[in-house]
Amino acid sequence: MGTSEPGTERLQRWIAGHRRVFALTGAGCSTASGIPDYRDDQGEWKRRPPVMIQAFRAEDAVYRRYWARACAGWRRFSTAAPGAAHRAFAAWETAGTLWRLVTQNVDGLHQRAGSRAVIDLHGRLDVVICLGCGARTPRADLQTVMSEANPGWQSVAEPAPDGDADIDAAAVDAFVAPHCERCGGLLKPDVVFFGENVPGERYEAARAALAEADALLVAGSSLMVYSGFRFVRQAHEAGLPIAIVNRGRTRGDDLADLKVEGDVGSLLTDAIAARVPAGDAAR
Numbered sequence: 564m565g566t567s568e569p570g571t572e573r574l575q576r577w578i579a580g581h582r583r584v585f586a587l588t589g590a591g592c593s594t595a596s597g598i599p600d601y602r603d604d605q606g607e608w609k610r611r612p613p614v615m616i617q618a619f620r621a622e623d624a625v626y627r628r629y630w631a632r633a634c635a636g637w638r639r640f641s642t643a644a645p646g647a648a649h650r651a652f653a654a655w656e657t658a659g660t661l662w663r664l665v666t667q668n669v670d671g672l673h674q675r676a677g678s679r680a681v682i683d684l685h686g687r688l689d690v691v692i693c694l695g696c697g698a699r700t701p702r703a704d705l706q707t708v709m710s711e712a713n714p715g716w717q718s719v720a721e722p723a724p725d726g727d728a729d730i731d732a733a734a735v736d737a738f739v740a741p742h743c744e745r746c747g748g749l750l751k752p753d754v755v756f757f758g759e760n761v762p763g764e765r766y767e768a769a770r771a772a773l774a775e776a777d778a779l780l781v782a783g784s785s786l787m788v789y790s791g792f793r794f795v796r797q798a799h800e801a802g803l804p805i806a807i808v809n810r811g812r813t814r815g816d817d818l819a820d821l822k823v824e825g826d827v828g829s830l831l832t833d834a835i836a837a838r839v840p841a842g843d844a845a846r
């Protein structure tokens with residue numbers, strides 16, 4: 564920091580200087596796709612904090628509210644398209660120097676843009692698991708079940724992070740929440756809720772990938788969630804170069820060798836395009 568060199572050029576040089584980059588991405592990569600971020604530029608909650616796993620399991624009202632909001636927000640979430648940041652990462656992977664992509668997002672948009680070497684750190688919203696019997700079912704199927712169980716139910720919904728929506732209390736009260744068709748158990752999207760840990764095997768896979776990387780790039784995350792921040796600490800302790808691209812401050816700024824502020828999609832698109840000249844992507 565502190566030089567007058569434009570961010571894109573510094574980022575381009577940083578990317579060109581490494582052969583096995585471990586990238587960690589967050590909500591800032593998906594905001595352009597219409598999926599809002601939880602936090603503002605200062606890393607503070609923009610709105611009511613998300614549901615905690617303990618309350619989700621223990622309180623009927625919390626469970627019902629979660630699924631009412633999820634039902635209302637699904638169409639918007641499921642029709643979101645990959646944006647510039649997702650496409651830039653896919654192009655970078657094709658170019659061969661993006662080693663592994665670990666995302667805190669649960670929207671699957673990196674994969675839909677063409678990325679392959681992805682670890683979904685916090686899971687995926689398009690799969691539902693039963694907390695009783697462990698059955699896994701497509702989230703899209705559950706949408707049909709919820710619609711049939713709530714004929715005529717609708718609400719004016721504002722989209723919110725993680726595929727849910729802000730809806731009014733009366734609509735929540737009227738909503739019939741879904742349960743497992745096999746065992747009657749509670750259903751939960753296959754994502755890591757606040758208050759839950761990342762599954763150990765998944766975390767170890769990401770940790771091992773970082774151990775084999777030669778640099779860490781963070782894109783579109785404030786790093787306020789420890790499950791993401793700990794990779795920055797691991798990289799720092801291993802002496803790896805760290806670059807952060809984000810709009811606003813992050814918890815990792817003091818550990819970064821390069822911090823570029825601005826729109827993640829356009830910054831990465833420009834930097835990767837410079838790194839990967841047209842027609843050179845298959846090299």
Ligand SMILES: [Zn+2]
Nearest residue numbers: 693696743746
């Ligand atoms: Zn079940």
